Structures are given as C-alpha cells and as structure tokens.
Amino acid sequence: MAKIKRIGVLTSGGDAPGMNAAIRAVVRATLYNGCEAYGIYEGYQGLINGDIKKLRSNHVSNIIQRGGTILKSARSKEFRTVEGRAKAAANMREHKIDALVVIGGDGSFTGARIFGQEHGIPVVGIPGTIDNDLYGTDSTIGYDTAVNTAVDAVDKIKDTASAHNRLFFIEVMGRDAGFIALRVAISTGAEAVLVPEIESDLTDLNDFLGKDYDPTNSSAIVIVAEGEKSGGAMQIAEKVSKSHPNYDIRVSILGHMQRGGSPSPFDRVLASQLGVAAVEALLDDQSNIMVGIMNKQITQVPFNKTIKNTKSLNPELLKLVKVLSFR
C-alpha cells in the first residue's frame, strides 16, 4: 500500500452526540502523525459533490462538547449506485486523499466496504449511532448521551405520573434495537420494557397490570422502544386501554431530543479514543475495519463481521427489569 499522506473524514447516517469529538480526534491525530486532514461535508453525498475542505487544528477547536456534527450528515441515494461511488472516488483522487474515516452506523459501513473494495481506497469506520446496535464494540458513540437524556426526561415524567396515579407508556428511540429502552428502563425503575428483539404479545404486561397494579393508588412507567413489533407506545397504550378501561393512561414519545445535546464525558472519551485508533489503524495499513472498544481494549473488527453479526441484548438485564418491578 502507498504511504498515506492525506486522510478524509465524514459523518454519515443518523447523527449522534460525540460525532464532533470523533472528528476532532481524527483531525488532530492525522496532523500529529504528519499527515493532512480533509473534512467531507454531508456524508457520502459531499464526497460525490466534491464538498471537501482541508482542516487545520483550529477548525476542530471548541467542538468536543457540542452535539450534532460540524461536517453535517446525510443519507445519499446516489452513493448506493456504481456511478455515484465512481464520482466519489474521482473526487478523492482530485484532492489526493489517500484514505477515509467514516463515522456512522452499519449502513454507512456497508457503503464504506463496497466503496473501499471497488476503488482500492483504505477505509476505517468509527461506530457513531445512538442505537448501540453495532457488533464489535461495547458501546457506540452517542449511546451513553442518548440514555442520559432519556433518563432525565423519564425521571420528570415519573413525578407527574405519580402525582396523578397514571400509567405512562414512554417511547424511546431504537428502530431495530432495544439497547436504549432497556438501559433507560433499569435506570428509571420502570415496571416493564418492550423491545424490538422480543415479539411482545403483551401477556407479561397484562399479567402485571391485571394482577398487581392498583390504578387508584399507584403509577407505573412502561418503556417502549420505537421499533417494538406491535407498533410503538401509541398502539400499545390503545390496546391496554381497551383491556383496562379504568386506568388513567398517557403516552409520551421522547423523539429527536434524544439525538441532541452535549455529549457525556463517557462519549467524549470514547470518541477521542476511537478517532485516534482509526487514524493509527490506517497508518498501520489496516482497511475495511471498524474500530471499537470491548472490555476496555481497542478492537478492530472487519466491516463484514460488524455488518453481518447482530449484537444481542443482555438477557440478564432483561430479567432485571422483571425482578425489580416485582410487587
């Protein structure tokens, strides 16, 4: 492989708090190692459009604490085509960018893998998604912050739920994965959690509500992941209100607030470590891999593996919700 002199960085897919900290780390580590850093704006679409800027150290000053991404993110249909990726590769050649760091989720890594193989460009991925649904890393950048934000909101809803003896169904993010929902449920002492990974027939929930729940003298919180199979918090609340018409039921959908805000110290440190690890991996002739952290050790996981494998929810944690809501 030719010696890498210029490294490009982009953010792709859903934004996540901590992406800025990762951009900063990639840029600073690139410069530290005597290379030049290039920011690509609006993900793969920016690579296709040639929206590329040389970044100096001061361009990433004062961003470690900011949510969102200074490079913007996008979903690019054109990058899914051979022609789109050829334009992207031509722009990289024009700017003499030798290698690419992609901060995003599994969709972004699928694109990165195809792109890298088609055009012989070294690509390393950094897991940036609030959903934590990537195999090969204990935590993704943004997950910890999103959980903190959701816990803060649920704590507040609990106050009003208890003042009125209400049953609240609170929907948190997670289209395909229940990591946020499960962690939020344990942290807030929720009575139940419904996640996409488990086909919920509502039997457990109905058992709990039917036998143990006194709607005149108690409140309850049920955390629902948005991708839950029966359709999310609204639909579940409707079903439960039919079977339990005397309950005072409310629904709260937390929505995009979970993506925003200042990243937690955990996410800032994770992003900093992974940004440096990604650059070091490229300079060490690694390609087609995602960098992650498992059991406090940096990991390098082939894109293939992280895309194909599914990270499972910890069954012990699921059981914990049940045990700790026992009345």
Ligand code: ATP
């Ligand atoms: P999140 O987990 O937050 O949704 P993601 O990285 O999975 O993030 P996607 O929208 O799935 O987000 O993918 C981001 C971009 O990656 C897409 O808009 C597209 O440009 C590119 N991409 C995804 N899948 C492919 C593919 N099969 N071929 C080429 N490019 C792809």
